[in-house]
Amino acid sequence: MNWTTYVSYFFGGIFLTNAIPHIVSGMTGRAFQSPFAKPAGEGLSSSTVNVIWGFFNLIVAYLLIFHVGTFNLYSTPDVFAMGLGCFLIALFTVDMHELLLHFRRYGVHPYYEGFFGRIAGHGAIHVS
16 A cells, blocks of 8 residues: 555544544533634634534544545554554653643743653653
8 A cells, every 4th residue: 555545644643633622622622722712822713613513523533534546444554554653642741731731830932841741750741
């Protein structure tokens, strides 16, 4: 299989995983961040916007996974490529959330302390 197919499955996994928090927040009626929030990166979008954004992510994931190549759920390389996308975006999201909480809590500028919360003794996630 062509390597671009695996790249498509990888990004399909990213979009699939990104859909989950938006749809869940929207269905529970809670505001949540989306690309349409104001101010960007800090504001919250309505539950309706999040449901729409979540389903858009699902559609993109579906197109990337099932309409590029022939995705086979029983093929280890296919599932690994998609699963790696799911895993890495989930890990990145958790780590960035912890990092932002740390910066808000201690008033530290992110560019001075490094990436992924490598700040000893302040409750941030440590990645070695």
